[in-house]
Every structure is written in C-alpha cells, then in structure tokens.
Amino acid sequence: MGRLFATYDLETPTTLERAAEVIAGEQSSGTFLKLPGETDRLKELSGARVERVTATSSSRVPSLPCRISAETYTRGEVVLSWPLENMGTSLPNVLATVAGNLFELADVSALRLTDISFPEEFAVTYPGPAYGRQGTLALAGVRDRPMIGTIIKPSVGLSPAETASLVAKLADGGIDFIKDDELQANGPHCPFEDRLNEVMKVINSHADRTGRKVMYAFNITDELDVMRRNADLLQQAGGTCAMVSLFSLGLTGLTAIRRHVDLPLHCHRNGWGIYSRSPDIGISFRVWQKFWRLAGADHLHVNGIANKFTEADTTVIENARSLDDPLSEERGYQAMPVFSSGQTAVQMEDTCRAVGHTDFIYCAGGGIMGHPGGVAGGVASLKQAAEASVGGIPAHVFAKDHKELSEALDLFGKKDGTGARK
Numbered sequence: 339m340g341r342l343f344a345t346y347d348l349e350t351p352t353t354l355e356r357a358a359e360v361i362a363g364e365q366s367s368g369t370f371l372k373l374p375g376e377t378d379r380l381k382e383l384s385g386a387r388v389e390r391v392t393a394t395s396s397s398r399v400p401s402l403p404c405r406i407s408a409e410t411y412t413r414g415e416v417v418l419s420w421p422l423e424n425m426g427t428s429l430p431n432v433l434a435t436v437a438g439n440l441f442e443l444a445d446v447s448a449l450r451l452t453d454i455s456f457p458e459e460f461a462v463t464y465p466g467p468a469y470g471r472q473g474t475l476a477l478a479g480v481r482d483r484p485m486i487g488t489i490i491k492p493s494v495g496l497s498p499a500e501t502a503s504l505v506a507k508l509a510d511g512g513i514d515f516i517k518d519d520e521l522q523a524n525g526p527h528c529p530f531e532d533r534l535n536e537v538m539k540v541i542n543s544h545a546d547r548t549g550r551k552v553m554y555a556f557n558i559t560d561e562l563d564v565m566r567r568n569a570d571l572l573q574q575a576g577g578t579c580a581m582v583s584l585f586s587l588g589l590t591g592l593t594a595i596r597r598h599v600d601l602p603l604h605c606h607r608n609g610w611g612i613y614s615r616s617p618d619i620g621i622s623f624r625v626w627q628k629f630w631r632l633a634g635a636d637h638l639h640v641n642g643i644a645n646k647f648t649e650a651d652t653t654v655i656e657n658a659r660s661l662d663d664p665l666s667e668e669r670g671y672q673a674m675p676v677f678s679s680g681q682t683a684v685q686m687e688d689t690c691r692a693v694g695h696t697d698f699i700y701c702a703g704g705g706i707m708g709h710p711g712g713v714a715g716g717v718a719s720l721k722q723a724a725e726a727s728v729g730g731i732p733a734h735v736f737a738k739d740h741k742e743l744s745e746a747l748d749l750f751g752k753k754d755g756t757g758a759r760k
Contacts, residue, residue: 339422340457343389344436346416349401349448349618351408354391357445358416362386364443365435366420384424390417400447401618411447427463429589429629432456437621448618454625456632461666464593464632469602471674471697474636477578477602478553480514483724484690485553486717487515487701489678494521498528502536509544509552511713512721513706515699518557520583520608530558530568538575555581555604555637562591569599577601584626585609589633596634604676605635615648623657631661631671637699638673643688645679655692674698681705683746686723687733696728710745719746 350357366386393414400411418436425431432454441449469477478485488508490501508516524530534556545551558568558580569580581604582595596603613620627638640657641649649657658675665671675698677689682705690696706716722743726736737744 340459341419341421342425342432342435342457343417343419343455344451345453346418347413347448347450347452347617348416348446349397349411349413350445351400351404351406351411351447352445354393354412354414354416355388357443358388358391358418360443360445361416361440361449362388362418365418365438365440366424384421387419388416389419390415392416402446402448404447405444406447413448415452422457422459427459429460429464429593429633433589433629441619450617450619451621451625453622454628456628456665458666460632461669461671465596465634466632466665466669466671467603467634467636467673468596468600469636470672474553474602474674474699475697478514479550482696483721483728484686484696484698484700485514486512486720486724487517487676487699488513488706489517489519489701489703490522491519491703491707493519494525494528496528498532498536501528501533502540505537505552505554506540506544507713508706508717509540511706512717513552513713515553515555515579515701517555517579517581517604517701520557520559520581520606523557523559524564524568530556530560531571534568534571534575534577538577542576551578553578553602555579557581557583558595559583559586562594565591565595566598569595569601573599573601579604581606583608584630584635589629592630592633592635602636603634604637605630605639607639610639611648623653624660627657627660627673628665631665631673635673637676639676639678642677642679642681643685643692645681647679651688651692658693658698676701678702682750683719683723683733683743684750686720687727690724690727696724700724705746705750708749709742710749711742715742715745718742 348357367381367384395413397411420435425435437451537554541552541554556572556577558565559582572580579602580599583606638661641647641654643651643654661673661675678701681702706713709716709719719742722740723733726733737747
C-alpha cells in the first residue's frame with residue numbers, strides 16, 4: 339500500500355526538527371515517553387516519517403498563545419508521511435491522522451495544514467463527483483459560458499408559495515441556476531417537502547413551455563435518514579440538484595449521500611472562516627477540497643473576486659483552479675467552482691480570465707435583483723459579460739452595443755477598461 343503525505347506551515351518555540359518529530363510521534367505510534375510496546379520495528383512500520391523540514395522565518399513573539407517561552411520562534415515548512423496501513427482508505431480517519439491533536443501541542447506556536455497527497459488507493463474506495471463540471475453543464479443545457487445563478491433571498495422567512503413565486507420570476511428572466519440559502523433547509527415555516535412541491539411545479543411548467551429546465555439546488559442538509567428521504571423526494575419530483583452544508587454533514591455524511599442520490603451535489607462551505615481567517619492555524623482550502631472531491635462533491639464554493647468577505651482575489655482564484663487538479667491517474671475528480679458573494683457583471687471578465695475557462699457557476703444576488711432592468715436585465719447583463727469575455731472583447735467595449743451590460747457596469751462600478759470602480 340502507498341503512503342499519505344501532508345504539508346504543514348509550522349512555527350515552534352523549540353526547533354523545527356524537534357517539533358516535527360513530536361508531531362509525527364503524536365499522530366502515529368508515539369506519546370510523551372517511550373512505551374514498552376513501541377519497538378524499533380513497530381516505529382519503522384507504523385511511525386510517521388519526517389520527510390522534509392525547511393526553515394522560512396523567525397519571530398521574537400509566538401503567533402499563537404504558547405506555553406513554552408523562547409527567545410526565538412522558528413517557522414518553516416514540514417512534510418510528514420504515514421503508511422496507509424495505519425488508517426486504511428478512510429477519509430474520516432485520515433482527517434484524524436493529519437489534523438488531530440497536533441494543533442494544541444506545547445511544541446507548536448502556529449500550525450496550518452497546507453496540502454495533502456492521497457495514494458491511488460483512495461480513488462478505488464471513494465466515489466468522487468458524479469457529475470462534476472461537464473455533467474452539470476450538460477444537465478443544465480448550458481454550453482460555452484458560465485452557468486448564471488442566484489440565491490433565494492430573503493434567506494429565511496418566505497413561505498413555500500412565496501419561494502415558488504420568486505423562482506417563477508427568475509426562471510422567466512432566463513436564470514440557469516437557483517439555490518436555497520444555507521439557512522433554509524427544513525424549518526417549520528418552509529418545510530422541505532412543501533417547498534419542493536411548490537418550486538418544482540414552477541420549474542417543470544417552465545420547462546414544458548420553453549424546453550429549458552432551471553437547475554434548483556434544494557438544501558437537504560439534515561439528519562442522514564431525513565436527507566435520504568428528502569433526496570428521494572427530490573428525484574421523484576424531477577429535481578436536478580441537491581445542496582448540502584459540508585461542515586454540518588462531515589465526510590461520512592457527504593460520502594453517504596453521494597452514494598445514495600444520483601444528482602449533482604452542490605456543496606456549501608458555510609463556516610469556512612473558522613479554517614481560513616488565520617494564517618497561523620487551521621486547514622487550507624487546497625486540503626479540504628481534496629477530501630470533499632473524493633467524497634463526492636460536484637460543486638464547491640470558492641467565494642468571488644472583490645467579494646464581501648476577507649479572502650483576497652488571488653486566494654479565490656487559486657482555490658478555484660485547485661478543483662482542476664487531478665486526484666487520480668485514471669480519474670480527475672474535477673469539481674465545478676461556484677463564485678458568489680457580491681458578484682455582478684463587473685467581475686465576470688476578470689473571473690473568466692483568471693480561471694482560464696467558463697466551466698463554473700456564477701451566483702449573483704444584488705447583481706441580478708438590483709439591475710435597473712429587473713431580473714431579466716440582471717441575467718442578461720451577466721450573460722453579455724460572459725459572451726464578451728469568451729470573445730476576447732473588453733466588457734466596456736461590448737457594453738456599447740448591449741444595454742443591460744452597460745447599465746450593470748454603470749450601476750455596479752466599472753467605468754472604463756482599467757477595472758477602476760467607484
């Protein structure tokens with residue numbers, strides 16, 4: 339069997355070599371003192387290895403509260419590896435191995451898991467995305483451009499009938515994709531089954547009239563037995579997408595629902611700030627997305643350019659591109675990036691250019707609803723911005739002959755070809 343490799347950004351009040359050995363021991367065969375059963379032979383077979391240690395910087399103060407005081411806190415990159423025999427091809431147990439008790443060790447004053455490499459055996463065990471990028475686009479009937487989407491707002495408070503009424507406006511406006519907000523799943527004021535029935539009446543009726551079926555990501559996040567039941571109802575009603583909250587489900591829940599339902603899984607990472615906000619502790623998106631893709635995520639949120647949160651544009655694009663990285667020699671496990679958070683026609687050109695393709699979902703709330711031409715004008719402005727980008731035409735030039743795009747650029751801040759905003 340192969341070996342599992344993990345890369346960390348580590349800071350320590352001791353030395354990088356000692357801290358790396360402490361982590362390796364804590365996360366495999368060792369503890370704070372040598373035990374009779376921990377023979378040299380056992381350590382050779384089951385102990386984690388320190389593969390590489392590279393110092394990068396030092397500081398006079400610790401980045402995180404630290405029980406051990408030192409004159410200098412050394413920082414660097416550490417690569418550890420484990421034999422697959424320790425945990426088997428089990429994602430939950432891999433997570434316990436690479437991100438378990440190591441973060442609170444006294445020898446650690448900062449620690450962030452930045453990358454992971456899974457051996458090929460995981461591609462045999464785990465399903466991966468059922469639809470991914472190309473399957474989603476085919477199911478939605480979209481070609482050669484991003485899928486234009488939005489989120490039901492207000493997030494909560496609408497009844498099933500009111501939700502369906504909004505969906506009707508969005509469908510008539512030409513939208514490709516709609517999703518529940520992560521706060522709306524199966525509450526008493528808008529029960530899942532009632533919302534499903536009301537919304538699918540609208541979507542199916544619209545499809546019968548136009549031949550285009552809007553993809554709606556119904557949030558099925560719940561207890562596993564309820565999720566399976568609601569996923570079955572969703573398929574029976576003719577729905578084409580299920581949404582889940584990743585940190586609420588965990589890896590076991592995600593894998594279980596992936597194996598149960600034959601629909602794209604739209605995966606929301608709400609709670610992401612816990613892992614991303616600090617550079618000194620946590621788990622990077624590059625790591626999480628590999629776990630999620632193996633477990634079966636088809637769509638993954640990556641935030642958006644010029645978003646309302648804290649992630650820089652470079653991080654957003656790096657995260658989106660990481661979903662293309664193959665996880666297996668035979669299967670790529672590619673997932674579709676979902677851009678959202680304050681997105682309008684303004685950011686479309688930069689997004690297409692940075693990602694390098696148009697196989698993504700582009701969700702806009704105010705960028706659609708707040709357009710002077712209403713929903714139809716907002717959707718049209720996004721499609722026009724995408725068309726301009728695909729054709730290699732600057733958005734401000736294309737806007738001269740496209741009213742909806744021109745109005746969007748004026749309203750949302752892009753005044754010229756330099757990318758300058760109000």
